[in-house]
Amino acid sequence: MDEQEKRAGLLSGGQVSRREVLKKGLIGAAGLTVLPAVLAACNTAAATATPTASTAATASTGPTASSASVAPSTAALSGKVTFGSNLSDAVPKQALAAVVTAFTTANPGVTVTVNTVDHTTFQNQISSYLSATPEDVISWFSGFRMRAFVAQGFFTAIDDVWAGPMGALYTDAYKTACTADDGKLYMVPFDTYAWAVYYRPSVWAAKGYTIPTTLDAFKTLAAKMKTDNLVPIGLGDKDGWPAMGHFDIINLRENGYQFHVDLMAGKQKWTDPKVVQVFTVWKSLLPFYQTGAAGRIWQDASAGLLAKTTGMMLQPQVAETFAGSKDPADLADLDFFPWPNHGTQWDAEAALDAPIDGYMLTSKSPNLAADTAAAKAFLAFLGTGAAQIIYAKAEVADIAPAKDADASQYTALQKKQVAIIANAKKLTQFMDRDTNPNFAGANGMQGFLIDFLANPNQDLTAYLAKIQKFWDSLGS
């Protein structure tokens, strides 16, 4: 055998080290095949279902009570709650941490573990997250987005939480928004905000503008702003969703709440002449819109409002930009007015988009059986004004939906938001929450609206036929 090896080595031209190469290669290959298994084991051990947790913060106070009894919130509560949050920006994250601390201070027997995931990542991976090992309580949105996942069995009904004292704190509009198709309640509302037209009173006073209440007055004002070298209507539509707010409000004024909701649900067609009317009205406003909207992020557009180069913006998030400004006088110089009336019968509804963010109890959490009582108590706490006001004080663009929220702690702007929402007879949730996410996604309605903004003079019949065909192709 040795002689053969030697001869093999000699015959192949001195590559006696081939055997060494083979040996080392085999070890390397074995190592490579083992490595994925090791990595997979590490991954399953380390990760729960949270895909990429940017930070994990633990909030717990006091000793965990040794008593194992889980009682309703009136008795001493003990247990653990895992809490998945998508509020990854600094200000909301801190505000939420304060809310959690308030809860654990009131209930020293409960430990709340907060897991914060980046906002966009959380949404993008929600399907796999919910079907694997989610936390007990997670933040989510109301509307179709909530109902679709409830229908797939990812959430637990919390009618008993609403049956408690928390339920009395909400109007029927909120209750409807938190109800799924089976008639049960699944969400506790936490914050909301109104889509209205924001402006700087100091700029308007200097130029002598008044708040327009009709669409014609609105157009006249926009034309005057243009001659005064202001951008009349600011827009930053790079993320695709800001333009949806514009469509929503025009549709609500032109065709009413019921038509809008039916259109979102697919019961009305996009090829309906009523929708053509919406786009026609919108086209008449487009000359006053900021150019280059598709390439601009909304933060840059609201920076224009802050810098007094833009006249007005239909976007509630500008309050965040103003709150982040170094000059505290800026936030005081921000005001809004509701979208003007179009002269149709639907003006009386005073409808607007008021998306509700809230918290829900998952059904596939691995700790759910043990944590249910504590989690439900946590949800009941989140539904009270006391908890929500902690958040609304930090995040000044939002307001607390609960009736018992201490309104005296609001800024002037937040008080106005409460008023405008209370005044509205109909509230919608914003297009990307009211309808199928497959339809409203990046390569869906967002793309169609960007296309319309770029080519407003295209044939609307063909354009809407494309949208309807796309909707039909989505099946159920």
Added chain:
Amino acid sequence: MADNEATTAAPVEPGSSGPAGAAGDSSVKRLPFRARRRWSLLTRRDKITLALIVGIPLFLDVALIWGSLVVDFLWSLTDWRGVGDLTGGGLGHRAIGLQNYTQLFDGTYPFFWSAVLHNLFWLAFLMFVATPIGILLAVILDGQIKGMAIYRTVFYLPVVLSLALIGIIWQLQYAPDWNRGFINGTLHVIGYDLPLVKDLPLVGQWFRDVSTTDWVGGPLAIIPTVIAATWRHVGYICILYLAGLKSFDPALREAAAIDGANARQTFFRVVFPVMRPINIVIIVITTIEALRAFDLAYITNGGRSPLELLSTLITNNAISESDRIGFGSAIALILAVVSLVPIVGFLIMTMREEKQ
């Protein structure tokens, strides 16, 4: 004794525990004589080792890549939403045949053809603009210029950046507001503040108008995005070609010089043909980079209009909050087939060379 008999005629098969060809079995493909002799010189242990070393990665490749492709094809024949059972009668409920593909090709999903167009444009731009510039830079740097190391570093620096980072950097260039974007800011300053230019009637006005261009929001936004990719690609090709040029036989160049060829003739008639292996590598790399385009478009605006690519369509349909796994799989399969064409062509070319 070395056994030259036909017991060792079988080629290495994946996962098999050694060659199993029977002696004189005519149905087994026999290796050419030289390979057979080499194979038979290996000991049994060698053969097992070799089989494992080739077999295990081959198995992983088949299972993870080709197996995934098969599964992807099966998924694309359904409208599976990612939840619920897929099994139960072959593809289970909701098998819809080729409906996903007809939806893509007949315009029901209008973003598909834009994405195909954008992918093709990306490929053409990289192949016919970016790569030639890279080659040109390599040829220029190959000469003994002073400070060549500096130039090399400057051109290669974008290559070490990830495409996502390049996307972020170029957003700062392309932002449409003059006080946010560098390009529009420069044009704005030239049009409004530069003493001589701003007063010129046509030129000054041109600068002022151009300074409001929406570079990545307009319908031609794919062009600025590809230019951002080119910024990196040029350095990549330049370094590859430079390495090839460094090992170029100087005698050939001297021969060309003796024959009186100028620089251009030397390159096209002598250097370029001899660099054929490197050319093939560069073409393959360019094709792969073009078909892999994703990061830049996704970072710029999430793959929405006007920057949709096949890869962003897959992401936005199957992986994000949308759940159209079947539909996304159909798009993925189309991208895979499109990618296979140049790869297969390349393999055929190289195998043909080996036979020679």
